[in-house]
Amino acid sequence: MGNKIWFLTGNLGKVKEAQLHLHKLGYEVEQLVIDEDISEPQAEDLHSVAEAKITQALPHLPNKEDMLLVEDAGLFIEPLNGFPGVYSAYALKTIGCNGILKLLSHLESQDPVMNGQLRGAEFQAVAALWNGQEIIFGEGKCPGWISKEINGEDGFGFDPLFVPFDLDGLGNPLTAGNYGETSTHGATFGAVGLEEKQLFSHRMRALNDLISQL
Ligand code: IMP
Numbered sequence: 001m002g003n004k005i006w007f008l009t010g011n012l013g014k015v016k017e018a019q020l021h022l023h024k025l026g027y028e029v030e031q032l033v034i035d036e037d038i039s040e041p042q043a044e045d046l047h048s049v050a051e052a053k054i055t056q057a058l059p060h061l062p063n064k065e066d067m068l069l070v071e072d073a074g075l076f077i078e079p080l081n082g083f084p085g086v087y088s089a090y091a092l093k094t095i096g097c098n099g100i101l102k103l104l105s106h107l108e109s110q111d112p113v114m115n116g117q118l119r120g121a122e123f124q125a126v127a128a129l130w131n132g133q134e135i136i137f138g139e140g141k142c143p144g145w146i147s148k149e150i151n152g153e154d155g156f157g158f159d160p161l162f163v164p165f166d167l168d169g170l171g172n173p174l175t176a177g178n179y180g181e182t183s184t185h186g187a188t189f190g191a192v193g194l195e196e197k198q199l200f201s202h203r204m205r206a207l208n209d210l211i212s213q214l
Pocket residue numbers: 011071072073074075088089090092123155156157158159189203
């Protein structure tokens with residue numbers, strides 16, 4: 001097996017994040033675009049979606065010596081019982097960030113700590129990698145809360161409305177209202193740079209989980 005990973009995704013934001021992270025670990029990451037439509041099953045969990053995408057994409061792997069990566073993520077909002085979760089892409093396309101804010105508008109407080117409790121949410125990611133022999137999975141989570149307004153132009157998807165909880169000295173997430181060594185100080189993922197998002201990101205955690213199994 002070489003050190004090249006083809007990342008099947010139409011999302012350049014995800015490719016940039018994976019490249020920035022995996023280059024440091026000695027892997028070359030390239031976006032894999034397939035003309036044929038890869039169907040995303042509307043499954044109940046992120047694992048099934050990721051596995052279905054890998055199986056469909058494997059015949060299109062440009063070089064059998066290379067690895068194939070897919071990743072599936074979603075935003076799970078506590079007061080909405082986990083919605084949009086596996087329906088995140090659809091929710092972004094239809095109601096968008098503004099629609100999510102409207103659904104939570106009855107849960108606003110002047111106190112940011114209180115908002116962190118009332119408007120709790122979590123990004124979850126599952127990364128699946130074909131390593132030449134089998135599919136291995138990595139998981140990552142990033143707990144935080146939904147801001148009161150859209151903020152920031154960086155990133156993609158729901159980044160402008162998600163504020164991650166602080167991290168302790170070991171890089172582990174804390175809970176609402178606790179100050180840690182690493183903090184966006186209330187800024188959303190859309191308002192911090194990519195390098196900073198990586199410290200918190202569900203995607204980075206899922207990729208680390210994968211790479212630790214190679
Ligand atoms: P996907 O199916 O993994 O591409 O992601 C589902 C939806 O969640 C997409 O609409 C993404 O824009 C959104 N999403 C996934 N990861 C992130 C993230 O890191 N930040 C913001 N939105 C995300």
